[in-house]
Each structure stands twice: as structure tokens, then as C-alpha cells.
Amino acid sequence: MAFRDSFKLATKSAIRWFPGHMGKGMRQMQQKLKSVDCIIEVHDSRIPLTGRNREFRHTIGGIKPHILVLNKKDLGCKDKSVYSTVAEKIKAYENIDHVLYTNCKDQQCPGIRKLMPLARDLIVDSDRYNRTNEKDFCVMIIGVPNVGKSSLLNVLRNRHLNKKKATQVGGVAGITRSVLTKIKICEEPLIYMIDTPGILEPKITDDEMGMKLALVGCIPDHLVGEDLIADFLLYYLNKNEMFGYVDLLGLEKPTDHIAEVLVSGAKLLNKTKTIRNISSGGKVILPDVLSVAQYFIKHFRNGGFGPINLDKDLF
Ligand SMILES: Nc1nc2c(ncn2[C@@H]2O[C@H](COP(=O)(O)OP(=O)(O)OP(=O)(O)O)[C@@H](O)[C@H]2O)c(=O)[nH]1
Ligand SMILES: [Mg+2]
Structure with a gap:
């Protein structure tokens, strides 16, 4: 694939x-x-x-x-x-x-x-x-x-x-x-x-550099978006043939589509949210993809995918 x-x-x-x-x-x-x-x-x-x-x-x-x-x-x-x-x-x-x-x-x-x-x-x-x-x-x-x-x-x-x-x-x-x-x-x-405050460069123009900083937590998650950070993590894991996420999130096989990963994870972990359908007034149950994205990122940050050098390609 x-x-x-x-x-x-x-x-x-x-x-x-x-x-x-x-x-x-x-x-x-x-x-x-x-x-x-x-x-x-x-x-x-x-x-x-x-x-x-x-x-x-x-x-x-x-x-x-x-x-x-x-x-x-x-x-x-x-x-x-x-x-x-x-x-x-x-x-x-x-x-x-x-x-x-x-x-x-x-x-x-x-x-x-x-x-x-x-x-x-x-x-x-x-x-x-x-x-x-x-x-x-x-x-x-x-x-x-x-x-x-x-x-x-x-x-x-x-x-x-x-x-x-x-x-x-x-x-x-x-x-x-x-x-x-x-x-x-x-x-x-x-x-x-x-001791001093952490200071980033005022503008990060390189996409992968910015996403690596976000993935390790140097930038608050909500500013970049957990879904985007999760997608970058998926990209990195696939590129390096690290498929531990397949079992973790209940998939059948590796995929490069973050939506598929998050929906599958929501099913496995039973993470849903209930919203009201405005036209019918009834309740709709949806997969809580945001909370699965947070779970996926946290697993990486806790070392769940093993020790990782995200700069491996630069050597
Ligand atoms: N696994 C691991 N976690 C660490 C290590 N050092 C620090 N941490 C964790 O990293 C987080 C950030 O640590 P801080 O010491 O607050 O980092 P800081 O650079 O002072 O952060 P700012 O003040 O926000 O710039 C905390 O949750 C620490 O527990 C380490 O060597 N290993
Ligand atoms: Mg500090």
C-alpha cells in the first residue's frame, strides 16, 4: 500500500x-x-x-x-x-x-x-x-x-x-x-x-517543522487542531511502517485516511457524542472524533508507539 x-x-x-x-x-x-x-x-x-x-x-x-x-x-x-x-x-x-x-x-x-x-x-x-x-x-x-x-x-x-x-x-x-x-x-x-519562558520563532513557515513542534507539544493543541496533529501523526507512522495504531484503534489494516482511523477508534473505545437534529428535534449519536484524536496523540506522547526520533529522515 x-x-x-x-x-x-x-x-x-x-x-x-x-x-x-x-x-x-x-x-x-x-x-x-x-x-x-x-x-x-x-x-x-x-x-x-x-x-x-x-x-x-x-x-x-x-x-x-x-x-x-x-x-x-x-x-x-x-x-x-x-x-x-x-x-x-x-x-x-x-x-x-x-x-x-x-x-x-x-x-x-x-x-x-x-x-x-x-x-x-x-x-x-x-x-x-x-x-x-x-x-x-x-x-x-x-x-x-x-x-x-x-x-x-x-x-x-x-x-x-x-x-x-x-x-x-x-x-x-x-x-x-x-x-x-x-x-x-x-x-x-x-x-x-x-528559568525563562519557552520562546518559539514568531512565524513557522515550514509545514513539517510546525507539525513536529505541535506533535511533541511545543504549541498548544487547540491552536493547530487535534485532528490535524492526529493526521500528521498518522502520516509519520505510516511513512515509517509503524502500524501499532491499527490494533490500538480497531482497524483491519493500515490506512492513510485520518477520518477512517478516528471513526474506527470511536467505535472501539465507545466514544460518542449526542447532538440535537435542528430540523427534526430528535437526538443524533455521532462518533466523538475529537476525543479519539486526543487519545491517539496522548498515546504517542506517553511513548506508546515506542521511542521516536521524528528527525530520522534528516540524517
Ligand atoms: N517523559 C518525560 N517528560 C518530561 C521530561 N522532562 C519534562 N517532562 C514533562 O514535560 C512537560 C513540560 O515540562 P516543563 O518543565 O514545564 O517544560 P518547560 O520547558 O519549562 O515549559 P514552558 O515553561 O511552558 O516553556 C511536563 O509535563 C514534564 O513533566 C523528561 O525527561 N521525560
Ligand atoms: Mg517552564
């Missing part, structure tokens, strides 16, 4: 989610740069090459030591050889030498253990300009929404200081709304960290 080999949005409009707090956050981050020694950029390991905000490189990156943390590695690719291929590619294109993979749900994860010693070494070896005489180190965490920036700060603080959560975490994009005051992470050496 032939499946789609590319995904194009029906309307030409770019995916856009740049609420006021993002522009403000970017300005606040620039203002704080003077008191920062190192940048930790967090991104989702399921999309190591896609959707990283290029604005960061112009306004934030460049002169300070820069570590790229590819988080949620429990959901991304588990193949260690891919880790080094990704790191090499990023090094070649962007001049970022330090790439670590982390899982914030596991304090013992090697990437979490290595992160603070690496930041310390890079800061000690760097030119600290106006901060040469400061005894404490300051690290700023940046990245697109919902990749785990605040979770990383919390897990590091817990690991090094045995302290509870200091910054709010949540399953939807846009939890941290402003650049926070510095939070102590480590005593020896004294390291502070600044």
Missing part, C-alpha cells in the same frame, strides 16, 4: 504562536545576559534538529559557553549511535560542541549527572568579561515551550541541594511566563540558574 511521502497543510498560513509574554521574555533575557556565564539550551530529543529557535543564536548565543541539552530521552531515540551522529551534525552546523541527552524523570541519568560539572568547567575556562571577580556562577536556561526547562532546573536543584521544586512545571506549552529571578542550584561551586 502506498502512503503519503510528504505532509502539506491545506491552507498556506504559517503556524504562528507568539503571544506577548514571548516577546517580553526575549527582551528580559537579553537584559539579563550581562549577569550570565553560561547558556543551557534545552530541546526535545524527539526533534533534535527541528524547531530550535534561530533567534536565540543572534540575540543570546555566541560568546558565552553554550550547552545543548536534548531532554525527554526516554521518549526520543534510544540508539546511542544516533546520539553521536546528532552531536556531530549540530557541531558541524552550529558550532555547539557540548550536547547532552537527559531524562528529567530520572535523577541518576548520566546527562543530569554530567551537566553541572560540565557547566562549571566551561565557565572556568571562558572569558567572563565583567564577571571575572564574581565568585558565583550564573546559568540561564533557554528553549522552545514545553521541552522541560523548568523540570531540568528542579531536578538539578534536587540533586545538588536536596531541595524541592522551585519553579512550576506543566504538561502544556506556556507554563513559565516570565524570566525568573535566579535560583540556587549548587553550593560547591555556588551556581545559580535563571
Whole structure:
């Protein structure tokens, strides 16, 4: 059976989610740069090459030591050889030498253990300009929404200081709304960290890039539409011959038609909604396709289809 080999949005409009707090956050981050020694950029390991905000490189990156943390590695690719291929590619294109993979749900994860010693070494070896005489180190965490920036700060603080959560975490994009005051992470050496709001590029013109960001949850679902995200997920699974959705949603065989998938899922999961027929006044029972789309997306985000590297084709 032939499946789609590319995904194009029906309307030409770019995916856009740049609420006021993002522009403000970017300005606040620039203002704080003077008191920062190192940048930790967090991104989702399921999309190591896609959707990283290029604005960061112009306004934030460049002169300070820069570590790229590819988080949620429990959901991304588990193949260690891919880790080094990704790191090499990023090094070649962007001049970022330090790439670590982390899982914030596991304090013992090697990437979490290595992160603070690496930041310390890079800061000690760097030119600290106006901060040469400061005894404490300051690290700023940046990245697109919902990749785990605040979770990383919390897990590091817990690991090094045995302290509870200091910054709010949540399953939807846009939890941290402003650049926070510095939070102590480590005593020896004294390291502070600044949490920041997730910031996307103002306009995402590449359809697949936008859909990958939406699928991993960097953009609120309702803005893109759960049906569209579900269709992109179906496109991706078929293209990569991952047919676990067939049983999950009660189909007989793979299909590239999202409506077929959602209606079948509604039947299997008994998800229906009752609406009133305006002309007859009677009740009509319809499949609740929206709630099946949400179920399908959630299954992917919980790792139900196994670890996935959505950027596989880009290597
Ligand atoms: N599976 C998994 N989930 C994670 C990991 N790190 C964070 N999360 C989850 O990802 C979601 C987003 O985490 P946050 O720490 O709020 O992300 P953020 O980057 O601060 O998000 P914004 O403040 O909205 O920009 C939460 O539901 C976390 O529990 C991880 O390593 N693995
Ligand atoms: Mg946050």
C-alpha cells in the first residue's frame, strides 16, 4: 500500500504562536545576559534538529559557553549511535560542541549527572568579561515551550541541594511566563540558574517543522487542531511502517485516511457524542472524533508507539 511521502497543510498560513509574554521574555533575557556565564539550551530529543529557535543564536548565543541539552530521552531515540551522529551534525552546523541527552524523570541519568560539572568547567575556562571577580556562577536556561526547562532546573536543584521544586512545571506549552529571578542550584561551586519562558520563532513557515513542534507539544493543541496533529501523526507512522495504531484503534489494516482511523477508534473505545437534529428535534449519536484524536496523540506522547526520533529522515 502506498502512503503519503510528504505532509502539506491545506491552507498556506504559517503556524504562528507568539503571544506577548514571548516577546517580553526575549527582551528580559537579553537584559539579563550581562549577569550570565553560561547558556543551557534545552530541546526535545524527539526533534533534535527541528524547531530550535534561530533567534536565540543572534540575540543570546555566541560568546558565552553554550550547552545543548536534548531532554525527554526516554521518549526520543534510544540508539546511542544516533546520539553521536546528532552531536556531530549540530557541531558541524552550529558550532555547539557540548550536547547532552537527559531524562528529567530520572535523577541518576548520566546527562543530569554530567551537566553541572560540565557547566562549571566551561565557565572556568571562558572569558567572563565583567564577571571575572564574581565568585558565583550564573546559568540561564533557554528553549522552545514545553521541552522541560523548568523540570531540568528542579531536578538539578534536587540533586545538588536536596531541595524541592522551585519553579512550576506543566504538561502544556506556556507554563513559565516570565524570566525568573535566579535560583540556587549548587553550593560547591555556588551556581545559580535563571528559568525563562519557552520562546518559539514568531512565524513557522515550514509545514513539517510546525507539525513536529505541535506533535511533541511545543504549541498548544487547540491552536493547530487535534485532528490535524492526529493526521500528521498518522502520516509519520505510516511513512515509517509503524502500524501499532491499527490494533490500538480497531482497524483491519493500515490506512492513510485520518477520518477512517478516528471513526474506527470511536467505535472501539465507545466514544460518542449526542447532538440535537435542528430540523427534526430528535437526538443524533455521532462518533466523538475529537476525543479519539486526543487519545491517539496522548498515546504517542506517553511513548506508546515506542521511542521516536521524528528527525530520522534528516540524517
Ligand atoms: N517523559 C518525560 N517528560 C518530561 C521530561 N522532562 C519534562 N517532562 C514533562 O514535560 C512537560 C513540560 O515540562 P516543563 O518543565 O514545564 O517544560 P518547560 O520547558 O519549562 O515549559 P514552558 O515553561 O511552558 O516553556 C511536563 O509535563 C514534564 O513533566 C523528561 O525527561 N521525560
Ligand atoms: Mg517552564
